[in-house]
Amino acid sequence: MYRNVFLALPLSALLLSSACAQDSSGPADREVTEQIVREYLLENPEVIEEALIALQEKREAEEAEKSRIAIAEFSDALINLASDYSIGPEDAPVTVVEFFDYRCGPCRASMETVNALPERYDGKVRVVFKEFPILSPESRKAAVAALAAGRQGKYVEMHQALMRSPSEFTDDDLADIADTVGLDLDQWREDIEDEDFREQINATYTLAETIGANATPTFVVGGELFSGLRLPKLDGLIAEGIAEAG
Numbered sequence: 001m002y003r004n005v006f007l008a009l010p011l012s013a014l015l016l017s018s019a020c021a022q023d024s025s026g027p028a029d030r031e032v033t034e035q036i037v038r039e040y041l042l043e044n045p046e047v048i049e050e051a052l053i054a055l056q057e058k059r060e061a062e063e064a065e066k067s068r069i070a071i072a073e074f075s076d077a078l079i080n081l082a083s084d085y086s087i088g089p090e091d092a093p094v095t096v097v098e099f100f101d102y103r104c105g106p107c108r109a110s111m112e113t114v115n116a117l118p119e120r121y122d123g124k125v126r127v128v129f130k131e132f133p134i135l136s137p138e139s140r141k142a143a144v145a146a147l148a149a150g151r152q153g154k155y156v157e158m159h160q161a162l163m164r165s166p167s168e169f170t171d172d173d174l175a176d177i178a179d180t181v182g183l184d185l186d187q188w189r190e191d192i193e194d195e196d197f198r199e200q201i202n203a204t205y206t207l208a209e210t211i212g213a214n215a216t217p218t219f220v221v222g223g224e225l226f227s228g229l230r231l232p233k234l235d236g237l238i239a240e241g242i243a244e245a246g
Contacts (some may be wrong), residue, residue, distance in 0.1 A: 038078070066212060068224065071223050085157060086128045086129065092118070093124055094125045097130060097219065098114060099204070100132055101216040103133075107217045123230060127157065131143035132216055138169040142162050145192060148188050203236055215227040222237060224237060
């Protein structure tokens with residue numbers, strides 16, 4: 001910290017001299033000052049690096065604050081939509097919202113852990129699944145297939161089967177997975193044509209953009225959003241939420 005301060009002081013003085021020169025001196029004086037600043041920065045390039053890091057941290061903090069505000073404003077859409085599927089007690093003190101894609105490697109890698117959260121935390125965690133198929137058209141077809149399975153009370157089973165499947169999610173692949181799960185295939189094929197599912201997915205896109213989710217998996221716990229397979233962070237936020245709930 002002190003090193004940053006000391007490095008910034010000479011630069012600040014030079015910039016201040018430049019500003020003063022603009023008031024009372026001509027172009028030649030400004031050129032001299034600019035050359036001094038340039039030479040200083042070339043000799044001390046870490047100053048630029050430190051400034052860029054500080055700028056990045058500031059922008060990340062601003063984005064995080066925007067996300068927190070949006071999450072609070074749209075909390076009902078995040079955790080209380082009747083069209084979303086979830087696991088765990090409805091009255092659990094902590095709700096974990098996951099935005100995911102069935103073709104997302106980290107989503108697949110974390111599936112078992114995420115699905116085990118309600119039991120692992122003794123019914124104090126509920127998980128809400130948000131279909132967020134952003135990686136390919138096949139991802140979107142898989143999302144619709146899962147939602148259609150929900151009409152037959154088999155969403156969770158279909159969700160897990162899709163996450164575990166190495167298939168390319170062709171129409172035949174999806175039908176085979178649906179059959180394995182035990183769905184009425186005629187009914188399922190009829191249901192996947194329902195535009196309500198596509199509208200639901202589009203609404204999730206809009207919600208994700210609003211709160212700043214742009215990758216999979218993205219988790220929302222309490223008022224905080226984070227992306228990626230960061231299970232220690234997920235556990236930490238859950239523990240904080242349970243502690244706050246008493």
